Amino acid sequence: MTQPRPSRASVLGRIVALATGLTVVAGAIALSSSTPAAAAGLTTFTSCEELQTHLRDAAGGWGVRDDVAFEESSAGGAGQAAAAPLAAADGTGGTNVQVEGVDELDVVDVLADGRTVVARGTEVLMLSADGRAVLDRLASDWDPQLSVDDERGLLWIVTSDGMRTALRRVALTGDGFGDAATWSVAGRLVTLRRSGDRVHLVAVDDGYQHAEAGGGDAAVPFGGTSPVPCDEVLHTTLPTGPATTLVAAFAATGPLEPTAATEIVGTGEQVLVTDRSVYVTTPSWADDPVTGLHRFDVETLAHTGSGEVPGMLLNQFSLDEHDGHLRVAVTHGGRGGVGIPLPMPVDVIVEDGAVDAVAGRAAAAAPLQEDPTDTVEPTDPGEPTTTEAPTTTVQPTTSTQPPATTEPTTTTEVAPEPLPAPDVPPAPDGEALNEVVVLDTEGDLDVVGRTPRFGHPGETIHGIRFAGDVAYAVTFLTTDPFYVLDLRDATAPQVLGELEIPGFSAYLHPISDTTVIGFGPGPQGDVLARLFDVSDPTAPRVLDTAAVGEDSPVAYDHHALRTVGDRLLVPVTRWVTERDPSCASAAELEAALQERYEAYADAEAAALEAADGDWSEVDRAALAAVEDEIRDLERCLYGDGHEQARIATLRPTATSLQLTTIDTAATTRADRVLPLDDGYLIVGERIVRVGPDGAVQAELD
Numbered sequence: 001m002t003q004p005r006p007s008r009a010s011v012l013g014r015i016v017a018l019a020t021g022l023t024v025v026a027g028a029i030a031l032s033s034s035t036p037a038a039a040a041g042l043t044t045f046t047s048c049e050e051l052q053t054h055l056r057d058a059a060g061g062w063g064v065r066d067d068v069a070f071e072e073s074s075a076g077g078a079g080q081a082a083a084a085p086l087a088a089a090d091g092t093g094g095t096n097v098q099v100e101g102v103d104e105l106d107v108v109d110v111l112a113d114g115r116t117v118v119a120r121g122t123e124v125l126m127l128s129a130d131g132r133a134v135l136d137r138l139a140s141d142w143d144p145q146l147s148v149d150d151e152r153g154l155l156w157i158v159t160s161d162g163m164r165t166a167l168r169r170v171a172l173t174g175d176g177f178g179d180a181a182t183w184s185v186a187g188r189l190v191t192l193r194r195s196g197d198r199v200h201l202v203a204v205d206d207g208y209q210h211a212e213a214g215g216g217d218a219a220v221p222f223g224g225t226s227p228v229p230c231d232e233v234l235h236t237t238l239p240t241g242p243a244t245t246l247v248a249a250f251a252a253t254g255p256l257e258p259t260a261a262t263e264i265v266g267t268g269e270q271v272l273v274t275d276r277s278v279y280v281t282t283p284s285w286a287d288d289p290v291t292g293l294h295r296f297d298v299e300t301l302a303h304t305g306s307g308e309v310p311g312m313l314l315n316q317f318s319l320d321e322h323d324g325h326l327r328v329a330v331t332h333g334g335r336g337g338v339g340i341p342l343p344m345p346v347d348v349i350v351e352d353g354a355v356d357a358v359a360g361r362a363a364a365a366a367p368l369q370e371d372p373t374d375t376v377e378p379t380d381p382g383e384p385t386t387t388e389a390p391t392t393t394v395q396p397t398t399s400t401q402p403p404a405t406t407e408p409t410t411t412t413e414v415a416p417e418p419l420p421a422p423d424v425p426p427a428p429d430g431e432a433l434n435e436v437v438v439l440d441t442e443g444d445l446d447v448v449g450r451t452p453r454f455g456h457p458g459e460t461i462h463g464i465r466f467a468g469d470v471a472y473a474v475t476f477l478t479t480d481p482f483y484v485l486d487l488r489d490a491t492a493p494q495v496l497g498e499l500e501i502p503g504f505s506a507y508l509h510p511i512s513d514t515t516v517i518g519f520g521p522g523p524q525g526d527v528l529a530r531l532f533d534v535s536d537p538t539a540p541r542v543l544d545t546a547a548v549g550e551d552s553p554v555a556y557d558h559h560a561l562r563t564v565g566d567r568l569l570v571p572v573t574r575w576v577t578e579r580d581p582s583c584a585s586a587a588e589l590e591a592a593l594q595e596r597y598e599a600y601a602d603a604e605a606a607a608l609e610a611a612d613g614d615w616s617e618v619d620r621a622a623l624a625a626v627e628d629e630i631r632d633l634e635r636c637l638y639g640d641g642h643e644q645a646r647i648a649t650l651r652p653t654a655t656s657l658q659l660t661t662i663d664t665a666a667t668t669r670a671d672r673v674l675p676l677d678d679g680y681l682i683v684g685e686r687i688v689r690v691g692p693d694g695a696v697q698a699e700l701d
Helices: 010-027 048-058 208-212 586-610 621-638
Strands: 108-110 116-120 123-127 134-139 145-149 154-160 164-172 177-186 188-195 198-205 244-251 260-265 271-273 277-284 290-297 303-310 319-322 325-331 348-351 354-357 397-400 434-440 447-450 460-467 470-476 480-486 494-501 507-510 515-521 527-533 541-549 562-564 567-578 640-652 657-663 672-676 679-683 687-690 696-699
Touching (some): 048 260, 116 679, 134 177, 145 188, 154 188, 154 198, 177 244, 198 271, 244 277, 260 277, 303 325, 325 460, 325 470, 470 507, 527 657, 541 640, 541 657, 562 672, 567 672, 640 687
Antiparallel strands (some): 108 116, 116 123, 244 260, 290 303, 319 325, 325 434, 397 657, 460 470, 567 640, 640 657, 687 696
């Protein structure tokens, strides 16, 4: 049979999977109901036996052995090692990050001299600055991720198979890769962040390692590979299951061993690293889910404060530190609070260039164009052009597609509600589920203020971004309310404005104080970029909408977005179907297929009758010839499909999104796209260099 076209819901599915995936294992463990204490302080266990008992009780007796002897730690062990002060933050290799100067793991990074480091499959490659040659290869475990410290000539590589996480520090030379050191721990990777000459690695032991590591340390977290002695492991009063989370710091020089480390009972989920602190969240799946918040000193990893908020966090952008406060965006209720959105309305009313959902909610972008055919001449990648009418291409060539500009027909100004008490319980069904909670950062993380609840009943946060004294949030169920939140007064943050449109923006990217771009699935399944005007925070509006393409990782992975001057580069993958020109016309093929389908049904009925109704006795050879004919006809009618990389360039202005697209000849999925002097480097299953017109110039597999 022919290869099917990818589902147009794939982007939405990936977003939902990312929103829920990290908590599947821990969430499967039944936890008893518990009313959290007013402050989620941390204490250490007094002995390894006490830790063992705690983990056994948390797991309901599963996965923890009793027949183990432990060796107590001495003061000043590896978990309390002193750490050198942080160096000044350096660049992030062009990776789009949450906190300026704090690098995040990615699959590509660019050195100052233009060379590119790419992680893929079971190797890491060093590419020449022109993207035409592989300079060096480094074998790796499966699915490596990396962070390049260009200033110190170092490459950090992390791999994890879910049961063990390995960290490598590799020297970079003028020719490629130099000496390397490796450190590993039993457990799965949560994240790694790099700031200057220090990296912080966060890993979780979900409880499996207690039973499976074997040997004398089988009952302690991470199978005894953690640098933190078991009597220095921290725990809270919240029910957490048998999981434990390790935070370890590593330096750019010296032996590759943790310079500081801490460990806490609970499943570390979201991480925020600033110039002063490392924050880790540990959700608790009781009857009313609660998220624990824990702050550690960035240099020593000493515990400096904890707190908690009711509800669950969407992703790393749900956490933000600003002006002495921690802001946390939460959705109340169970993990279903970040569930699968309902289908979009299919009937729309088009009026004056805007689209109103039949449900009566607000205006949105014009419908996507399925088969536009206009093309323009190739342009230099540094100067994308636009045209007056929406256009894209089918063959490898450069095209431009300026988005349809729409004015929302309605905006909603939400009147501020009285500030609820900090211990407000979760909202009942049918009420708003979302809020931003503000906590102080002096000592314990105490709640000082919270916004009124926002979102229509059943809608949950699907996008959040803090930007100084404001925040932008998107909730979703069947429409996409976009909210502007005023956080200037930490004790009384408010919801200022609301705009509703179909679809939702999963990733929000502030461009200026007055404009924000949102990326996410549109009403027809493709990825849309929306330019929001937030100059009047009480009445946000959509200035412009651009159809980026049918599938792009930017909707669920912010690292896929790359900023080049005033342009944003976005990788896009399209599905291309090619038919054999020697085949008959589509009408003739459809008629022939119908005839063969009927013939097959008759042949199958006859074969079943000959076998006295016993399917196991049916002569399949008698049907094989007709099956072969059907396959040949289907291949001719539907053609052979394959993925093809597209490059989208967005140039936002004060009033519009100027979109340029290049349909390349690279037959690969596009996970990243990087600019070169006279072309682009596409990174996916394959690494391909293309020219400004999309023609393949080099394949670097």
